[in-house]
Amino acid sequence: MPNILFLNIYYQNFMDQHYQDNPHLASAGSEEQHASLQAAMFGDSDFYSRAMSKLGWSAKDLITNAEKSQRRWAAEFAFNSTSLQDILIEQIRILEPDVIYAQAPWTINKEVYKAIRPVIKLLVGQAGFPIEQYSGAETQFDLFFTTIPENVAKFKEVEIDAYYNPLGFDPRVIEFDLSESEIEYPLTFVGGLTGNHKSRRVFLDLISDHFIIDCWGYGYGELLLKPNIHYHGEIWGRDMFEVLRRSYITLNNHIDTVSDCVGNMRMFESTGCGALLFTDDGSNLDDLFERGNEVIVYENYEHCLELLLEYADKPDERSTIAKAGQRRTLADHTYARRMELVAKVLEAKL
Structure with missing residues (x-):
């Protein structure tokens, strides 16, 4: 062996x-x-x-x-x-x-x-x-x-x-089902705000002008956050997966140093946990997910805001896409x- x-x-x-x-x-x-x-x-x-x-x-x-x-x-x-x-x-x-x-x-x-x-x-x-x-x-x-x-x-x-x-993604993190009533966060972001994530601050500031964002991660300590950015501290492992499982929509934004390709862990963690993923575009995204049917893909920060506003009043469509994204991850991305x-x-x- x-x-x-x-x-x-x-x-x-x-x-x-x-x-x-x-x-x-x-x-x-x-x-x-x-x-x-x-x-x-x-x-x-x-x-x-x-x-x-x-x-x-x-x-x-x-x-x-x-x-x-x-x-x-x-x-x-x-x-x-x-x-x-x-x-x-x-x-x-x-x-x-x-x-x-x-x-x-x-x-x-x-x-x-x-x-x-x-x-x-x-x-x-x-x-x-x-x-x-x-x-x-x-x-x-x-x-x-x-x-x-x-x-x-x-x-x-x-x-x-x-x-x-x-x-x-490892399906063990969703061993038990959550009821609809246990999904409590309309919009979340889980990730760091350090030197490799400078553009994320601009991103979150823009979105928070229109939506409350519940955020977890490292590097927020000394930042002056806008009122609509609700920072809950650092989060890891099982606790992080629970947040994603309790999110209706979660935002993803790749670090500044990566090429035009996408595929960070959060893409698979979020979809695997059943959240509707809003993610930035990349040259290989279509190899991973079907845009618009399994994940929502934005071209730039203003486009992400437009899409959030568009889907705000479409709960059934949001749910359909989130479930399709989860099925794709559990089938192809374990x-x-x-x-x-x-x-x-x-x-x-x-």
Whole structure:
């Protein structure tokens, strides 16, 4: 049975809040800490590894920047170093995976990749940004799976194999049904407002001149928000999915650094949770959703406002589109479907 180890990172703010909400966790064993972090369904959680396991792989995850659980592991294995880099290398040496799949390859020191090369057969990276942002780190990898279609040709220009594989959705986050009365937010936005999201502030300001927007995310702290922007704080994992499930309409806006392609996690999370998605356009959008029938697509911020005003008095049509978007995601955009390509490619290369 081939085995794969996924390397991931979690936002520090999420982990700090998780340990604060679960005060016993810091003194727990490394496996219990790791399982608790995964159960919160932050980011990719165990979505990739679980899907690979169902395809006949032995699959595990490591959260490489989870200091408490990683250092507890070092203590349990009598490993004489508190360096997260050294701990990661030792874990990989012990586990001896056939494949390392780095979800955020630029966050790991190049020396780690050099150190683990003798232990593994394939080094695989996930690329969610244009290739120009990887600063040469990509040359250490055997292949990449990328969420940006144009990256495939660019990787191959530097003689690295690459495959387009969008992000996805795990249906476990909608295990129980919500009644209509539990959908409480007319219009929501979940996302950050940092340096990579400057245009989002302009976007939200414009929409909030006409609608109340319930917002969650990071980077809002020092901003002077307009009265119609109701900020509820940072939100992660299961709590975030619940907000999306309780939203009639949710807005999506890709970060400023991405190319003209679309496909961020929020597209699949929102539609998978049953919210009506209003999203910005992209050259590959028609490969993902049917515009106007499964999602609402805007060309610019003024157009988004026009569409919101248009659909404000069409509750039945909004519901029809939202349900169609959810059906599309559950049929075509699950991690189970995404990992079929990953398993096929990797098995051919091992």
